[in-house]
Amino acid sequence: MANHVDYHPALADTELATYCEFGLAHDVFHAPDGRDEPLGLTHAIAGEAMLSYADPGFVCPASMTVGAAIVLDRFGRDDPRIERYVEALTSDDPEAYVEGAMFLTEKQGGSDVGANETTAVETDEEGVYELTGEKWFCSNIDAEGTLALARREGAPEGTKGLSLFVVPHTVSEEGDPRGESEDARLNDQLYRRLKDKLGTLSVPTGEVELRGATGYLVGDPEQGFRYMTEMLNFERLSNAAASVGIIGRCLLEAKVYAADREAFGSTIDQHPLLRRDLTEMATDYEAASAFVFAASRLLDEYRASDDGHESDAFRLLRLLVPIAKLRTARESVDTASYACEVLGGNGYVSGFTTERMLRDAQVLPIWEGTSNVLSLDVLRVLAKQASHEVFVPAVEERLDAAAEHDALAAAAETVRDELADLQTAMATLATEDRDYAQLQAKELANYVYDVFAAAELLDMASEDLAAGDGRRVLVAREFVTRQFGRESGRGIASGDRTAMDQFDAIVRYGSVAPEELEGAASAPADD
Numbered sequence: 001m002a003n004h005v006d007y008h009p010a011l012a013d014t015e016l017a018t019y020c021e022f023g024l025a026h027d028v029f030h031a032p033d034g035r036d037e038p039l040g041l042t043h044a045i046a047g048e049a050m051l052s053y054a055d056p057g058f059v060c061p062a063s064m065t066v067g068a069a070i071v072l073d074r075f076g077r078d079d080p081r082i083e084r085y086v087e088a089l090t091s092d093d094p095e096a097y098v099e100g101a102m103f104l105t106e107k108q109g110g111s112d113v114g115a116n117e118t119t120a121v122e123t124d125e126e127g128v129y130e131l132t133g134e135k136w137f138c139s140n141i142d143a144e145g146t147l148a149l150a151r152r153e154g155a156p157e158g159t160k161g162l163s164l165f166v167v168p169h170t171v172s173e174e175g176d177p178r179g180e181s182e183d184a185r186l187n188d189q190l191y192r193r194l195k196d197k198l199g200t201l202s203v204p205t206g207e208v209e210l211r212g213a214t215g216y217l218v219g220d221p222e223q224g225f226r227y228m229t230e231m232l233n234f235e236r237l238s239n240a241a242a243s244v245g246i247i248g249r250c251l252l253e254a255k256v257y258a259a260d261r262e263a264f265g266s267t268i269d270q271h272p273l274l275r276r277d278l279t280e281m282a283t284d285y286e287a288a289s290a291f292v293f294a295a296s297r298l299l300d301e302y303r304a305s306d307d308g309h310e311s312d313a314f315r316l317l318r319l320l321v322p323i324a325k326l327r328t329a330r331e332s333v334d335t336a337s338y339a340c341e342v343l344g345g346n347g348y349v350s351g352f353t354t355e356r357m358l359r360d361a362q363v364l365p366i367w368e369g370t371s372n373v374l375s376l377d378v379l380r381v382l383a384k385q386a387s388h389e390v391f392v393p394a395v396e397e398r399l400d401a402a403a404e405h406d407a408l409a410a411a412a413e414t415v416r417d418e419l420a421d422l423q424t425a426m427a428t429l430a431t432e433d434r435d436y437a438q439l440q441a442k443e444l445a446n447y448v449y450d451v452f453a454a455a456e457l458l459d460m461a462s463e464d465l466a467a468g469d470g471r472r473v474l475v476a477r478e479f480v481t482r483q484f485g486r487e488s489g490r491g492i493a494s495g496d497r498t499a500m501d502q503f504d505a506i507v508r509y510g511s512v513a514p515e516e517l518e519g520a521a522s523a524p525a526d527d
């Protein structure tokens with residue numbers, strides 16, 4: 001059958017659980033039962049992180065459904081035809097919801113979207129176009145709420161000349177987003193083949209030939225790429241949420257296995273080196289979660305603000321989002337790879353979850369912008385949005401809160417020193433030549449991540465302390481020590497035994513009373 005994708009039947013259950021029971025897209029835009037207000041994008045980001053514990057691949061269609069709704073809700077509501085897609089994308093009704101997708105990448109341009117060659121020719125009907133071209137990577141290929149970029153006749157080259165269209169799987173006179181009306185027919189496109197991928201098998205990714213496919217223009221034809229960037233911010237953060245889920249699941253698998261498996265006379269989680277591994281994984285997981293959810297709250301703040309791109313929330317999130325995506329994606333691959341090793345030979349074998357997590361993780365640094373492309377974006381944001389002007393006070397505010405607690409003061413001071421060095425690095429790259437700035441861009445992005453994640457963890461630890469819980473102090477201090485506190489000789493002679501002494505607290509969420517903290521946290525070696 002033409003343009004038909006066969007799905008595993010269990011995916012229908014995943015869809016219902018995600019869109020209809022959890023209301024992943026619905027509750028972002030409409031108040032759920034028992035609430036007066038919609039829950040915002042943080043609801044979707046949290047849902048995606050949890051979903052990724054089970055199936056990172058399905059985070060892709062879920063995030064594109066919310067992402068397409070963000071764009072169409074904001075820029076397409078004036079057109080009743082597009083309004084119907086907004087309603088369907090944000091529906092939690094099993095009989096009415098549809099999913100989203102985005103067809104940007106062409107053979108000659110994934111990172112370089114401005115190289116897109118797909119053309120759009122207006123029909124007799126205003127706002128309805130025929131699209132012709134080839135889209136090279138199309139995930140959730142048969143979605144009804146698909147967004148695609150194309151160039152109208154005479155439009156300029158590059159991203160400026162791209163317009164945004166809804167290009168549904170089916171079209172009908174009535175404009176029925178589910179394609180269930182009697183006159184519904186397949187759109188004029190050919191799903192040439194599905195890619196034979198390493199992972200994320202729950203989402204079909206294919207090649208599509210648009211052969212005069214019907215496309216409904218969204219908003220101003222000159223603003224297509226700008227509209228897409230609103231979706232991209234969310235997609236990149238969703239990617240980071242998927243990474244958090246993979247890191248969390250791999251940590252869980254590693255912890256459970258290590259608590260059960262015996263070697264050399266004890267369970268393997270009794271051995272110092274494995275305690276260190278698990279402590280590092282747990283700390284990375286909490287840092288990644290802290291960073292991603294801080295960025296997610298900014299996204300909601302920006303959407304609620306009247307100042308749009310001028311708002312402090314937007315300027316800060318534009319810096320943090322590409323960095324969140326870049327760093328957590330790489331960590332998801334590294335963590336999944338190491339979790340395989342913790343499970344020994346079994347970790348490499350199909351059926352033990354770590355193997356699937358590793359295959360699924362590997363796409364996260366690639367799609368939604370590779371690490372290099374995101375690093376260049378960070379340079380662009382610093383130059384155009386001057387985001388450092390809001391970043392520095394945001395870090396200082398967090399460090400000031402932490403410094404009020406004796407247990408956090410030294411770590412806060414360490415991060416304050418690093419912030420000063422980071423500002424010097426930013427200023428240097430702003431004045432250096434383009435090639436040199438690019439050479440250092442990924443270093444800079446990772447430095448921003450470490451400083452902001454440390455400050456956020458310290459701030460969260462200070463809130464927990466005020467509430468009588470000292471555990472996160474240990475996590476925050478461990479993160480700071482690992483990122484910035486290395487003593488000479490790589491710390492090998494430092495006497496630091498945190499991973500042994502605080503293993504239960506950090507890795508097994510053992511409770512720590514604030515008064516226990518001082519001596520317990522940094523006990524020097526006594527043997």
Ligand SMILES: Cc1cc2nc3c(=O)[nH]c(=O)nc-3n(C[C@H](O)[C@H](O)[C@H](O)COP(=O)(O)OP(=O)(O)OC[C@H]3O[C@@H](n4cnc5c(N)ncnc54)[C@H](O)[C@@H]3O)c2cc1C
Pocket residue numbers: 102103104105108109110111112137138139140197200205363366367368369370371372373376
């Ligand atoms: C499974 C899967 C599903 C996908 N689904 C979709 C989808 O649904 N919709 C969609 O539109 N796209 C999708 N993509 C495409 C994806 O977004 C692109 O593959 C990705 O953006 C990279 O683009 P590219 O493949 O053209 O690589 P290229 O842009 O050719 O990059 C190749 C390498 O060059 C590096 N590079 C490029 N420019 C620079 C530079 N200036 N400086 C330094 N290094 C640079 C990159 O970092 C990368 O390492 C999917 C990809 C995969 C693998």
